[in-house]
Amino acid sequence: MTEIQHLSRKEIVERAATALFQRKGYAATTMRDIAADLGMEAASLYSHIRSKEEILQKICFDMAEDFFASIARVEKTGTGMGQLKSAIEGHVKILTRDKRSAAVFLTEWRHLSQPFSGNFLAMRNEYEGRLRQMIALGIDEGDIEPMDEKFAVLTVISAMNWLPYWYREEGKMNESEIAGQISKIILTGLQKK
Amino acid sequence: MTEIQHLSRKEIVERAATALFQRKGYAATTMRDIAADLGMEAASLYSHIRSKEEILQKICFDMAEDFFASIARVEKTGTGMGQLKSAIEGHVKILTRDKRSAAVFLTEWRHLSQPFSGNFLAMRNEYEGRLRQMIALGIDEGDIEPMDEKFAVLTVISAMNWLPYWYREEGKMNESEIAGQISKIILTGLQKK
DNA sequence: CCTACCGATCGGTAGG
DNA sequence: CCTACCGATCGGTAGG
Numbered sequence: 001m002t003e004i005q006h007l008s009r010k011e012i013v014e015r016a017a018t019a020l021f022q023r024k025g026y027a028a029t030t031m032r033d034i035a036a037d038l039g040m041e042a043a044s045l046y047s048h049i050r051s052k053e054e055i056l057q058k059i060c061f062d063m064a065e066d067f068f069a070s071i072a073r074v075e076k077t078g079t080g081m082g083q084l085k086s087a088i089e090g091h092v093k094i095l096t097r098d099k100r101s102a103a104v105f106l107t108e109w110r111h112l113s114q115p116f117s118g119n120f121l122a123m124r125n126e127y128e129g130r131l132r133q134m135i136a137l138g139i140d141e142g143d144i145e146p147m148d149e150k151f152a153v154l155t156v157i158s159a160m161n162w163l164p165y166w167y168r169e170e171g172k173m174n175e176s177e178i179a180g181q182i183s184k185i186i187l188t189g190l191q192k193k
Numbered sequence: 194m195t196e197i198q199h200l201s202r203k204e205i206v207e208r209a210a211t212a213l214f215q216r217k218g219y220a221a222t223t224m225r226d227i228a229a230d231l232g233m234e235a236a237s238l239y240s241h242i243r244s245k246e247e248i249l250q251k252i253c254f255d256m257a258e259d260f261f262a263s264i265a266r267v268e269k270t271g272t273g274m275g276q277l278k279s280a281i282e283g284h285v286k287i288l289t290r291d292k293r294s295a296a297v298f299l300t301e302w303r304h305l306s307q308p309f310s311g312n313f314l315a316m317r318n319e320y321e322g323r324l325r326q327m328i329a330l331g332i333d334e335g336d337i338e339p340m341d342e343k344f345a346v347l348t349v350i351s352a353m354n355w356l357p358y359w360y361r362e363e364g365k366m367n368e369s370e371i372a373g374q375i376s377k378i379i380l381t382g383l384q385k386k
Numbered sequence: 387c388c389t390a391c392c393g394a395t396c397g398g399t400a401g402g
Numbered sequence: 403c404c405t406a407c408c409g410a411t412c413g414g415t416a417g418g
Contacts, residue, residue, distance in 0.1 A: 027220035028304065031413060043414075044387045052413065107300060111221065147374065148366065154359055155352050155378055162351030173341065181340065185348055189382030224397060236398075237403045245397065388418085395412070402404085 010048040012038065017055045022100045026056055026108040056108060057116055063105035064123050066094050071130055080137025081144065084190075085183050087131060088160065092179040095163045102164035128153050135190070145192045156186050203241040205231065210248045215293045219249055219301040249301060250309055256298035257316050259287050264323055273330025274337065278376050280324060281353065285372040288356045295357035321346050328383070338385045349379050 007015065016037045020029040031042040031052060049055055070090035074083050095102045109120050132153045138144035144152075160182055173181070200208065209230045213222040224235040224245060242248055263283035267276050288295045302313050325346045331337035337345075353375055366374070 025218065025220055025303070027218055030411080032411085041388060042412095043389080043391095046414070047387065110218070147378075151366065151371075151374060152378070154355055155375065158355030159348050159352040161355075162347055166347055173344065178344075181344060182348065185340075185345075185382040187382075188384070188386075189378040189380075191381070193381075223395080225395085234404060235396095236400095236405080236407095239398070240403065390416090390418105392415075393412105396410080397408105399408075400406090402406105 013045055013048045014055055014058060017052075018059055018100050018104055021056065021059070021108055022103045026052075026104070026111045053111075053113060053116075056104070056111060059101050059104050060109045060112060060116075060120055063094070063101055064120070064127075067091065067127055068123075070094060071127065075130065075134075079143060080134045080139070080141055081187065084131070084134040084138060084156075085187060087134060088156070088183040088186060089176075089179040091157075091160055092163060092182055093175060095160065096167050096175045096178065099164035099167050106161055106164065128157065131156065138190070143192060144190045147190075152190060156190075159186055206238055206241045207248055207251060210245075211252055211293050211297055214249065214252070214301055215296045219245075219297070219304045246304075246306060246309075249297070249304060252294050252297050253302045253305060253309075253313055256287070256294055257313070257320075260284065260320055261316075263287055264320065268323065268327075272336060273327045273332070273334055274380065277324070277327040277331060277349075278380060280327060281349070281376040281379060282369075282372040284350075284353055285356060285375055286368060288353065289360050289368045289371065292357040292360050299354055299357065321350065324349065331383070336385060337383045340383075345383060349383075352379055 013034065017029070017034050020033050020037065024033070031045055035042040035045055070093070071087055074086035074090060077083070078086075110117065112120055132149050135144060135149050135152050135156075139146050139149070163178070163182075167178070206227065210222070210227050213226050213230065217226070224238055228235040228238055263286070264280055267279035267283060270276070271279075303310060305313055325342050328337060328342050328345050328349075332339050332342070356371070356375075360371070
């Protein structure tokens with residue numbers, strides 16, 4: 001994504017922090033770790049960012065924005081099953097595009113302070129609710145096996161969310177093959193026979 | 194599991210620590226947090242445990258032992274599909290039996306120091322490899338749709354591993370209903386048509 | 387972006 | 403199980 005781009009100093013700091021948050025976790029990453037990675041002193045980081053948590057906030061809410069933009073694009077047209085398929089492919093695409101940010105988004109959001117963690121959880125619930133509507137529609141239309149919808153949503157989401165921890169750009173499957181495979185396994189699993 | 198049991202002082206400390214590790218994460222949990230939870234001073238904890246990491250080690254390796262005992266019980270008898278079904282049900286049962294320990298096991302192991310983190314990862318790879326053999330067998334036997342086996346294993350595991358974060362003992366589905374539902378969705382998803 | 391530094395807090399020990 | 407305390411390290415600020 002950012003191979004040839006010019007990054008601002010602030011973006012360089014954020015990027016180094018993201019990689020460390022992913023590898024060591026937010027709480028175990030120190031400002032001195034981030035600074036050392038960039039060959040500078042911890043105090044110097046504060047010329048570019050306001051606080052350690054500000055970096056985490058940006059990662060979490062930028063990712064959330066991507067997910068909402070993706071789901072909005074596929075909602076309200078076509079069958080529930082068709083919407084769900086597109087939503088899954090979009091979700092997977094976001095997870096593979098920037099796997100480091102995705103991994104931080106998925107596991108480190110709980111280190112957000114209030115009110116950020118509250119807002120974050122509300123957004124996550126909102127997202128799950130909208131996927132759930134697609135499943136409910138698919139059940140109504142007779143394409144999806146009737147089942148507890150909340151349960152189905154969580155299974156679908158978790159089947160996707162391991163990706164950032166395992167995905168390798170150099171691996172044999174590319175991003176859209178992965179999206180296709182995952183959506184095939186999940187959709188077949190939900191399908192009415 | 195431990196409703197009526199007599200817990201040693203050491204077990205009481207471990208249990209309080211487990212709950213905090215799950216809620217706040219290992220790195221963000223302090224010995225003073227654990228002590229406060231038990232109405233004592235941080236220094237007093239060291240009468241019962243040797244170090245903060247020792248508690249994490251116990252959680253991670255005790256859980257790993259449970260998973261291996263479970264999978265050993267279902268291996269090498271019956272079809273690949275049958276083994277996989279039993280393995281999934283066993284895996285889910287362990288995740289719901291003690292969801293706090295399970296959640297710590299799944300996300301906090303990376304705070305283990307060497308050589309523990311290395312040993313842990315080796316065990317995890319071993320477990321995945323053995324599930325993978327069941328899938329390979331199922332493909333050979335014509336029950337499972339031919340696909341990348343590593344990919345299939347990771348999807349199966351991740352579809353199960355969200356459970357400790359969401360499972361409520363008071364919820365409407367009990368443990369074996371959940372195990373049944375998950376294995377049904379996953380196995381249907383992998384099935385050859 | 388650096389030096390110099392702050393108050394707070396960390397995991398853990400000594401010695402009852 | 404407590405008091406008293408340790409050296410190390412934390413996120414962050416002041417003032418260039």
